[in-house]
Amino acid sequence: MSFHREKYKPKGGPDGGDGGTGGSVFVVGDTSLNTLMHLKFNSTIYAAKGGHGRGNNQRGADGVPTIIRVPVGTVVWRRTEDEGQEFITDVTDDVPRLVAKGGKGGFGNARYVSATNQEPLLAQKGWSGDSVILILELKLLADVGLLAKPNAGKSTLVSRCSAARPKIAAYPFTTVEPVLGVVKRGEKTFVMMEVPGLLEGAHRGVGLGHQFLRHAERARVYLHLLDGLSDDPVADFRMVNEELRQWSPELARKPQIVAVNKLDVTEVRERRPSLERALRQAARSLEPAVPGWETPVFFISAATGEGIDLLLNRIFDSLESMPKTLPSEDEELVEELEAGEEEVMPTAAVAAPPVRRRETVRVERGVYVVDSPGLEQLVALADVDDQRVLLQVWREMKRRGVAKRLEEAGVQAGDTVRIGRVELEWF
Ligand SMILES: Nc1nc2c(ncn2[C@@H]2O[C@H](COP(=O)(O)OP(=O)(O)OP(=O)(O)O)[C@@H](O)[C@H]2O)c(=O)[nH]1
Numbered sequence: 528m529s530f531h532r533e534k535y536k537p538k539g540g541p542d543g544g545d546g547g548t549g550g551s552v553f554v555v556g557d558t559s560l561n562t563l564m565h566l567k568f569n570s571t572i573y574a575a576k577g578g579h580g581r582g583n584n585q586r587g588a589d590g591v592p593t594i595i596r597v598p599v600g601t602v603v604w605r606r607t608e609d610e611g612q613e614f615i616t617d618v619t620d621d622v623p624r625l626v627a628k629g630g631k632g633g634f635g636n637a638r639y640v641s642a643t644n645q646e647p648l649l650a651q652k653g654w655s656g657d658s659v660i661l662i663l664e665l666k667l668l669a670d671v672g673l674l675a676k677p678n679a680g681k682s683t684l685v686s687r688c689s690a691a692r693p694k695i696a697a698y699p700f701t702t703v704e705p706v707l708g709v710v711k712r713g714e715k716t717f718v719m720m721e722v723p724g725l726l727e728g729a730h731r732g733v734g735l736g737h738q739f740l741r742h743a744e745r746a747r748v749y750l751h752l753l754d755g756l757s758d759d760p761v762a763d764f765r766m767v768n769e770e771l772r773q774w775s776p777e778l779a780r781k782p783q784i785v786a787v788n789k790l791d792v793t794e795v796r797e798r799r800p801s802l803e804r805a806l807r808q809a810a811r812s813l814e815p816a817v818p819g820w821e822t823p824v825f826f827i828s829a830a831t832g833e834g835i836d837l838l839l840n841r842i843f844d845s846l847e848s849m850p851k852t853l854p855s856e857d858e859e860l861v862e863e864l865e866a867g868e869e870e871v872m873p874t875a876a877v878a879a880p881p882v883r884r885r886e887t888v889r890v891e892r893g894v895y896v897v898d899s900p901g902l903e904q905l906v907a908l909a910d911v912d913d914q915r916v917l918l919q920v921w922r923e924m925k926r927r928g929v930a931k932r933l934e935e936a937g938v939q940a941g942d943t944v945r946i947g948r949v950e951l952e953w954f
């Protein structure tokens with residue numbers, strides 16, 4: 528609330544500007560992130576406030592937007608009032624997606640000037656912005672998902688063909704968080720993903736099973752990596768596929784490319800012919816993923832690089848012949864969020880502003896309680912000890928039909944009327 532002041536102009540008009548809009552919150556995909564760990568201990572986020580309106584009809588500054596960075600592939604849900612969850616968006620790129628809208632700024636007193644009120648003493652408090660509980664689920668987007676038991680050599684392979692440098696060690700579950708590596712061939716690239724290896728019972732959550740399967744869901748093709756040094760690589764192959772099928776038959780139908788690793792070890796080289804035959808046969812019993820697809824079997828050494836070029840060529844070719852499918856978005860909900868809720872904002876108080884929400888009056892232990900968001904915003908900042916202010920509040924109640932409703936409810940002079948957190952004496 529402000530009035531114009533200037534020398535020799537004793538009666539400057541009201542010139543309080545509107546408050547700025549509160550900052551909104553956006554979620555943005557960031558390809559440099561592979562996990563949501565950075566949000567784990569920093570999970571309550573407050574958006575910036577809008578600036579106060581000022582004299583001379585200056586509008587307050589809008590609050591700066593708050594950006595939440597998440598890995599590409601994060602699915603965002605919103606907790607609903609009934610404790611359910613509602614899909615908001617699937618973050619597939621770096622386009623900001625609105626998840627919580629900042630509140631609108633209140634109107635300055637300049638808005639309330641009218642023929643009958645030359646000295647408006649009321650200004651509107653700003654509106655609260657959205658307050659949401661978001662549930663973020665990471666389902667990494669990768670072209671190629673590495674499917675393997677722990678210790679098969681996944682990290683070694685990823686570090687050999689991409690710039691990613693995951694930890695490599697001679698024990699299982701070295702990799703506990705997903706690793707993404709970009710594999711390049713000239714201009715072309717694809718993203719290879721290592722997720723924790725699969726154990727028997729993974730579909731029930733054994734090992735880091737669920738972690739694996741959740742991410743693996745969105746890979747376009749699987750590279751099934753087998754440890755050539757394992758007692759029975761064919762049994763491993765069957766076990767992993769069985770886990771996949773138990774989790775989701777749909778995943779089990781995705782195309783697979785099989786590679787037996789550790790070919791540099793003599794033992795593996797010696798068993799190659801028989802292993803190749805047995806694996807081809809085992810692969811044939813898989814459901815055909817795509818018409819005409821036959822699961823190819825490669826022998827490689829992630830350690831020395833032998834056979835890797837051939838394997839990567841095949842992956843590039845396969846990806847090229849496949850449609851690039853991306854998960855769809857719930858456009859409607861996003862639009863709804865962007866439009867925001869239409870609140871009871873006066874367009875200009877000169878003409879009667881539309882009051883969209885019906886305002887109600889009820890009596891609670893002798894106190895007349897007015898339920899009116901619009902009035903609440905208006906009295907929240909008002910100096911109700913000032914009789915002139917009270918008079919303007921009363922006029923506003925009359926204009927909105929609230930006064931009439933109070934009278935119908937039996938309000939008498941001296942009774943207490945409560946609007947939001949403010950109590951007034953009826954006169
Ligand atoms: N000889 C030989 N050893 C390999 C090869 N590839 C990986 N290894 C070894 O196998 C062990 C496991 O390798 P990793 O790359 O960590 O395997 P991983 O599948 O990522 O393992 P987890 O992340 O623990 O599931 C390490 O000791 C590697 O040095 C290979 O081609 N030849």
Ligand SMILES: [Mg+2]
Nearest residue numbers: 681682701702
């Ligand atoms: Mg690893």
